[in-house]
Amino acid sequence: MKNIDFGIDLGTTNSGIGRYENGKVQVLKNPVGLGEILPSVVSFYRGRTLVGNKAREQYLTNAGNVFGAFKRKMGTAENYAVTSAEGVTQLSPVDLSAYILKELKNYVPGTSIEAAVITIPASFDTIQSNATKQAGYQAGFKEVVLLQEPIAACLAYANLSNLNIEDEQKWLVYDFGGGTFDVALVYINKRELRVLDNRGNNFLGGVDIDHAFLAGTVVPKLSTITGDSDMWNKLVSKDGAYEKLWYYLGYKAEEAKKELSVSQTTWMEIDFPELEILTDIELSRDAINSAVKPKYKESEKFVIELLAENNLTFKDIERVILVGGTTYIPFIKDALRGLGVKVDDSIDPTTAVITGAAYFAGAHQQSEGVDDNPAAHVVNKIDVKLSYETYSNDLEELIAFKATDGFAGHYRITRADGGFDTGLLQFNQTANEFVTLLPKAKNNFKLSIYNNGQQPVFETTAITISHGLYGVAGQLLPEDICIELDSKEDNTYLEVIFKRNNILPLSKTLYKTFSRSIIKNSTDKLIINVVEGKSGTLPGSNLSIGYIAIEGSDLQGDLIQGTDVEIQLDIDESRGLKVDVYIPSTGQQISQSFHISAKEVNLxxxxxxxxxxxxxxxxxxxxxxxxxxxxxxxxxxxxxxxxxxxxxxxxxxxxxxxxxxxxxxxxxxxxxxxxxxxxxxxxxVFMATSLYKKEKERYLAQEKYATAVQKAALKKIFDGEKELLQSGDKHLIKRATQELESLNDKIFLQNDEAFISLFWQLNSLPEFYYADISNLAELSEAGQKAIEKRDYLNLKHIVTVMFNKVDDVYKVRRNSDNEHFQHMQKNPTFKTGLS
Structure with a gap:
């Protein structure tokens, strides 16, 4: 297997591709025009499909069939109508993105690219991520690996800068692109680069500044010149010629914004014969700043929230690294410097993500079967486990390996350039070897293993060690992944499976029980609903990313309430979800993979x-x-x-x-x-926390009566108390409270004197509390005598009889503080069948 090597920034306004080769990244150029940056624009004109600059120029003459910024609609079912002589064709954001990716493949003449790393905003949800992968497959890639844009930017900066980092540092990556905004908190030392946390908005970018610039300055000036006071409303309704004018002005506004980043004033020439508009408008940097300021403030809010949630201030940040074309705007750089932190714009913000994606691709192996030629390799006859560092700052690195138990033979390790060769060496099952590395380069090694008859039994050329380059310790899961379960209050709640900021890939097995019986061939359903969002919130306010409805007709046997079900969940590095369900009582296995590229809605x-x-x-x-x-x-x-x-x-x-x-x-x-x-x-959450604390106080008051086993169970609850109470998840806190309450009840009943208190409580109840008052007086008298004699065995029997006589209505534990939360169910409720 070989490494992927190609990295792509699929941007809202611009895209590009880079190649990793011999420890360096080259941002590839368009063979026509030699530009590195490809505008993410597609147009359709007289039967031809145009991509990039030629398509963008069509905004001036063919605006109705020009499409840009479609990345912001990834993961939705929205389509774009293309009008031609044959009629109207509907294209999705995935279709249009595939055109961009196909064009970028043409930047590599004579090479068939089988796999690529494609970047996405850190704030992309699972469906948006899957849509991006789908665009890659539609463009002809056999393998697509997704990489979050802030990670790519970090890799670019760390590997292009001459860093001399001895102590740990924390950076902020401030990525303000054409359509999206991300900010990432990054940890780095001399060997490791790791993203700790991030925030973002998929609808905050340069496009939004352009629209604000049009609304606040350009259109008011144009309205005054033309005398059309209703021009803005006509533009946003995109009615007839005004739809073309909207795209025309958007093109002009973006150009003016770029000019005002280097000049204090500029002129916008408007020539739109269809509405008889021919004029010049003078624009100033102050005007663009008025559009930029509120958008910058939105981004600053994300930065401050990110630091606050990680208990950091700007004093803890070594530098802010600027990424994305919008950071060229002077107002943004000046505002960030005003926060009292070092602002680093030393890398090209328009190509940083491309470069970082290519560095990542250079250390990421293609999957088996992708561009793999079996004839070029030895058929491996033994199993070998390898261990080595893929990134190193040392000029020597250790490669260790272990063969099948009991194997003895010979091995040989060679470097692809011929500069290192161990020769043939004997070993018994395990061996290790220090190999020398070429500085600031990717070093490829081949390990060959032979039996004692000198016959090859194992070979791999997949050992790659990059010297002097940073890698990344995994990608973060941007949101909690939860499963919807039935609660005791006759509704549903979310239980977290994977927590936000866990490192991908992830795997977990859940063991649940059926909360109700589902009969084979009935119309009832077992629902498994996996959502992305925030644990502790309402299930319906989150995004469903995996929904399995198992009908009664699908069952191989009856599902009986209280029996077990096993659910295995796996999320890969690119956020693909796989769910395996095993029902032990029927032996039924159900597996389903989810790569949803557009929202699926169940009405x-x-x-x-x-x-x-x-x-x-x-x-x-x-x-x-x-x-x-x-x-x-x-x-x-x-x-x-x-x-x-x-x-x-x-x-x-x-x-x-x-x-x-x-x-x-x-x-x-x-x-x-x-x-x-x-x-x-x-x-x-406050109410649930209060009830938890009351149960804890109750335990502390009777702790001396607890057994060693009960104390161990309670210690387990209390050890996780801080995380529990900070979770903000009322259902999680309620479950811990119920467990604590159950243990408290058992401890209470272990204390013989507790029955004295129970007796007097029952004895003081008015008669109407009892469903049966026969021999109540005799029981009362007998109980008092048992207390006098300390006859606890008899007292327990009397208390049990008296309790059984109490009307069921009054046996329910009452809590006036919580009574208003016991809602009457007047409407049908959704039940999953799992608890």
Missing amino acids: EKMLLDIAAAENTLDAEIAESSKSEAYELSAMFQRIKEELQLLKQKIHETKNDKVTEERYRLDDTKRKLLSELDSLTRSRD
Whole structure:
């Protein structure tokens, strides 16, 4: 196997490709025009498809068939209509991105590129990531590995700069691109580079500055000149000729923005005969700054939040590395310097991500079967485990290996350039060898193993050690990955599977039980719903990335409540999800891989999410009105009304199989449920935490009665207490509280004197609390005598009899502080069948 070697920055406004070779990266140039940067624009003109600069120029004459910034729509079902003599063709963001990638492949003449590393914003969700991979496969790649853009930028900076790092440092990568913004917190020392955390916005970029510039300066000036006071409304409605004018002005605004980055003033020439507009507009840097400032402030907020959540200040940051074309704007550089931190713009912000992607590709092996020629290799007859560092700053590095148990023979290690050769050496099962490295280069080695008859039994050429170059210790998972489960309150909650900022790839096995019985061939369903978002929030406000509905007709036998199910979840480095379900009681195995490249929306599930939210809202409105919190009640009422309107639209959309309306409705639902969650979650977490602390106090008061086994179980709960209470997940805290409560009850009943307290509680109840009052007086008298004699065995029997006589209505543990959260279920609720 060989390394991938090719890295691609698939950007919102510009794209590019680089190649890693012999320890260095070359940003490749377009064979036509020799430019390194390819505008991410596609146009269709007279039966031809144009990509890049030629396509971008079409904004001036053929705006209706020119498409750019489609990266911002990756992962959605939105299509772009291409009009031609044959009619109208619908193209997706994936289709258009594939055109860009195909064009970049042409930058490498005479070479068939089988695999590539393609970068994505750190804030891309799983569906957007999968859509990017799909574009790569559609462009003809057999393998696509995704890399987060801040990691690529770090690799570029670390490997291009002459760093002399002895102590640990923390950097910020400030990546303000054409369509997206990312900021990453990076740890680096003399050997390792690691991303610790990141934040971002997929709809904050240079395009947004262009639009703000048009709205705030260009269009008002043009309206004054033309006398058309309604010009902005006509432009944003994109009606007729104004749609062409919108793209025309966008092109002009972007050019003016670039000029104002180096000059204080510029002139925008507007020649648009279709609306008889011919004029010049003078523009100043102050005008562009007025558009930049609010967008910069949005980015600064992400930077400050990132530092705060990691308990850092700007004093802890060694430098801020600028990436992305928008960072050329002087206002942004000056504003960042004003934060009191070193701003480093020493690398080219437009090619940094390309370069970093190629460095990553140079150390990333292609998968088996991709560009693999079996005839060129020895058929391996033994298993060998290898160990070595892929990156090193030393001129010698250790390669260690272990062969199949009991194997004895010979080995030979050679460097591809012929500068190192061990010769044939004897070994027994294990061996290690220090190999010499070429400085500042990628060193490729071949290990050959022979049996004692000098016959080859193993060979690999996949040993690559890069000298003096930084690698990266994995990519971060940008959001929690959770599974939806049934709760005891007759609704569902999220249990975290993989936590945000874990290093990809990830794997975990869950053991759950069926919360209800599902009969074979019934219409009931077992639902496995894996979501991406934030644990502790409402399930419906998160993004579903893996949804399996197992119908009764799919079952090989009945699923009985309380029996077990095993769920294996795997997420690869590029965020592909695989779910394996094993049902031991029936022996049934279900496997499904998810590479969803556009949102899949289940309208029935949406309606159930809304029904559950309406139950919560009814209770919240009643409680807030009762406590005269009228402003809060009005907020809940508004959300309820919007959900009711949304429900009506969902019913109207049930038969719509053509438009993208269901995706817009799903986004609206998630937004409204997120608002509801924000209004209630802090309070609910506070209540759950209070109940937990009460149970802890109860334990401490009776700790002396606990057994060693019970103390060990409680210690396990208390050891994770800090993380538990900081999780903000009320369901997680409730489960710990229930476990603590159960242990407390057992400890309480181990204390003989506890039954004295229980007896007096039961004895003091009014008669109407009892369903059966026969011989109650005799039991009372007998209990008092048992207490006098310390006859605990008899007392336990009396207490049990008295408790059994209490009406079931009064046996339920009451808690006035929590009573308002026990919602009456007036609407149908969604149940997964798992707990």
